Amino acid sequence: MKSLKVALAAALCATALTTAAHARDQVSVAGSSTVLPYATIVAENFGETFPDFPTPIVESGGSSGGLKEFCRGVGTEFIDIANASRAIRDSEVASCAEAGVTEIQEIRIGYDGIVFASDINGPDFALEPIHMYQALAAQIVVDGELVDNPNETWADVNPDFPDWEIAAYIPGEKHGTREVFEEKVLLVGCEAAGDLQARMDAGMDEDTAEENCYAVRKDGKSVDIDGDYTETLARIDANKEGMGVFGLAFYENNTDKLKVATMSGVTPTTESIAAGEYPVSRPLFFYVKKAHLGVIPGLKEYVEFFISDAMTGPDSPLAEYGLVAAPDEEREATRASFAAGETL
Amino acid sequence: MTDASLTPATTATGTRSHTRDIGLKARYAAERRFRAYGLAAVALGLFFLFLLLGSVIAQGYTAFWQTSIQLDIEFDEEVIDPDGNRDSDRMVLLTANYPLLAQRALHEKLGVDPDDRAARRDANSLLSQGVRTQLRDIVVSDPSIIGTTRTVWVLAHGDIDSAAKGQFDLTVEESRRRVNDRQLGYMQTLEEAGVMEGRFNTGLFTFGASSRPETAGMGVAIIGSFYMMAIVLVLALPIGVAASIYLEEFAPKNRLTDIIEVNINNLAAVPSIVYGLLGLAVFINFAGLPRSAAVVGGLVLTLMTLPTIIIATRAALKAVPPSIRAAALGVGASKMQMVFHHVLPLAAPGILTGTIIGLATALGETAPLLLIGMVAFVADYPATPFDPSTALPVQIYMWSGQAERAFVERTSGAIIILLLFLAVMNITAIILRRRFERRW
Structure with a gap:
């Protein structure tokens, strides 16, 4: 034994x-x-x-x-x-x-293209980076002064947009997609609005000004999604007036549920991204x-x-x-x- | 003296009980209210249970059926082995163009014009890309089939499966759909001919992970979970029982054993991700065990389950009446004989129940597995616990993040399977307790 x-x-x-x-x-x-x-x-x-x-x-x-x-x-x-x-x-x-x-x-x-999409039954969105910046940045320049983002609805950003309360579901910090979203959308929008220059004129150095440009608002209008795109899709299912950030591949698998927004006048497709026309790709x-x-x-x-x-x-x-x-x-x-x- | 003081008191209450208000009505009302609260609490719990089960089952029951297409496939030697050297080169049979065989059979069935490229492509995409391995396995297991025609049920593409189950909104315009009108027409033709139908999805239980929903299954996850549970049982049960017997029956009661007891109770409440970090540091980085392997998962879950088993075992040992111990010692048993001949058998049902409940918790655990690399795409079956594998809850998590519609039902289907496993384990625990529990 x-x-x-x-x-x-x-x-x-x-x-x-x-x-x-x-x-x-x-x-x-x-x-x-x-x-x-x-x-x-x-x-x-x-x-x-x-x-x-x-x-x-x-x-x-x-x-x-x-x-x-x-x-x-x-x-x-x-x-x-x-x-x-x-x-x-x-x-x-x-x-x-x-x-x-x-x-x-x-x-x-x-x-890979990064696309902005909302519920299929909603209106068409013709987005520009400046719109996303003005809707989602924590602080924007109004009348020459840096103030907490006052925009409540998409119509506040652009009168052509529907009168929906701003609700955007963006990738969380751990996603590589977030970095692209910050650089190719928020920062570009910030520059287009002249806000980057305004921040630097106000005494910020360039790096701080850029970081300040893509700091997103924390008042609940912009929601970080740490999970997958399926979670973003579920949020849009629940809030028909929400706007989500997706990968092109995910959107193409769910075209019967989502309507994609154009960015700078270009519809995201594999062709427009391959040709370099669609601006938000990485x-x-x-x-x-x-x-x-x-x-x-x-x-x-x-x-x-x-x-x-x-x-x-x-x-x-x-x-x-x-x-x-x-x-x-x-x-x-x-x-x-x-x-x-x-x-x- | 006592008699004298008691009698007047009893007579006093006896005569006054009719008149004095002792709040009987209010007390009954309070009791009724309390019962109503309790009932409401139970009802609320049941409501959420049915909501959970209802939504999972409603979404997931379709996963147990998979749309398949019956094809008369001619295993044409011209396609499989045009040069006739399959005997000398085994790669010939492994790398042949099998999808072409299925595509030809399908075109024939649908009467697709071979010159119409667009129609051909639409027809081809009715078939799962899994036909390559399906037909390859048939030919490799029996090469004499080459040159004959067989009737084979092949899997339909995941999108076709979703469309057949009505999971796509077919009212939206054609360009926004994953399945176009021509494919819907083909589906109708096949269905009317009786060669396309939903068949029981055995693949859900046997296939490994796959990027195609129709060939994705829980096989690897079931084996991985089985290995882990076996390791947890083999390690945690003896260690846990030994520790509790020592602490309960032999150890002196002093400061040290108190500290140990507090620590065990604390460990039972530590978040499971902490055990994952520990497992990564100790078993993978220090001991050099392989990443993603069931053995590491099993060890991590053992650590996680041990406190639960120790607590349950100690409670079971405590519940054995001291008279049993005194009687055993009294007839001359040694302390060890007393424990192993009398106390342990009587405590066994409680120990087993605690162990099974601990195992059931471990079975549903994902967080610690994330850090040791088990949240992964694993397509091949693990031959031993040292090979990479996944676990049941991990498979659910992985599928829930997939873009394809067909994975939605599979996620719920996988949840149903996991719930069944858990139910079986918990029912076993209840049966064991009912059967063997002794009351004193």
Whole structure:
């Protein structure tokens, strides 16, 4: 009885030790929830096309969360790829380098449009960045003075808009989309209104003035959505006079429920974004640890498969889902850069 | 003396009870009010329970049916293996153009003009992209099928499935819909021919995660949850019971055991995300266990469940009357014999109930799994607990964020499955308690 117990304990310890050293045999990806659906489509097709490799694991968790995980270190216990809906920040590159992750390959997979949509039965909105700024900024300049945003309804912003109380559902701070929304909509609107200059004239330096421009109001008219676009959609279902910020792909899957607003006179479509006409779009990225190439089986093949025309070209499954394919030369350049092993 | 003082008092109340107002009416009224409040509280609870169940079931029951199309598929050798070298190169059968076989069969059934590209594309998108793996698996498992024609039920595309279930608003203009008028016409043709119908969705239980709603299932999540529950049971039950027996029966009552007791009660109330952080730091970063693996999830949930089990076990041990212990010791049993022969068997139903309730809580937990990488897209079945997997509540969370309409019903369908698992566990706990509980 006693010897049996000892043997059992020894066996347990042995399995624990061997598995601790057990190498990972599938690609591990984490990051942006915007890139997640694209990455899962690629992962799934990869598993089907390359039966010799297991299907990659794709974790969600946001651009920042994914990059943080990515920068923990080099080795099979750390992830290989971080998906991001924004470019990696210098501070993140620095923290990566501290943990020994020095060689990072940046891959641009295509573009994503950020669209503004309201309930399908509502009126058409022809938005300009200045409208969003005047509706949502915490402070705006009125008669030469910086005051708390006095606008109550969309009609206050522009008489052509309906007399709806302002209610906007925008991505929360942890989303990469928020940064794009701030830079390409609020800041542009702030400049267009001349408010950026007015702030600088009032003594703010440029950085403070910009930050002040895209600080959103906290009086409940602008609501941060920390979850997914499904949550934003649920808010619009509940408040038919709400305006939500969505990814183009999500909108295209819900065109029977949502009506999209034009921005600066352009309707968001994959074509208008690819042509650069629609102003609010951003590139999507993923970052690869060069040190893991050749160590994790299938990693190189996964990246190559991802950037092939079969996945991210104009008629690919990702384009069908809503990704705006990059122009031919850019895709060619991405492939060449990955093949050459260029790092940040 | 006592007699003398009692008698006058009783006679006094006896005679005065008819006249003195002792607030009987008010007291009855208060009791009636209290009962009404209690009833209202129960009714409110039931109302929200039915609201929750009602909305989940109303939205989710359709997930158990999946629209499928019956096709007579000719496994044409020209398509699968044009050069005839499948015996020497196994990749031939794995990478053949299987969707073409299904598309051809569908075109024939619908009478689509092969030169009409737009019509062909509309017809092709009735089919799920999962037909590639479906047909591949059929051919790989039995290559002799090549050259013959078989009747196969293939999955319809998720959008077609949603349209067939009436989840799209078909009154909006055609360009705003995921399914166009021609496809609706095709659907009608197929339905009238009796080759398109809703069939029981076994895939919901067997498939792994997928980006296509029609081939997305809870298989990996069910296995992952099963592994985790097994690990929790194997680790938490013996450790928890041993700890409680020691604390309850053997440990001296002093400052130290008091501190331990306070800590255990505290730990039971710690938010579960804290255990996730602990798991990330200890099991993954320090012990080097693999990310996203059920074993780490199981260990984290073990830590989370331990305090619950210890508290329940100690309560069960306390409920065994001291006379049992005294009798055992009195006939000469050692303290250990007393515990294992008498106290533990009598406390077992309570311990099991506590354990099952602890397991049920662990089964529904997502927050700690987020940090150890189990909130992930995992398509392949985990062979061992060391392979990546997800868990039931994680799958619900992942599906709830998907854009496709067909995932809405699947989210609710997954909730129904999780609720069934929980109900089974809780009912088992009640049956065990009813059956084996002893009253003194």
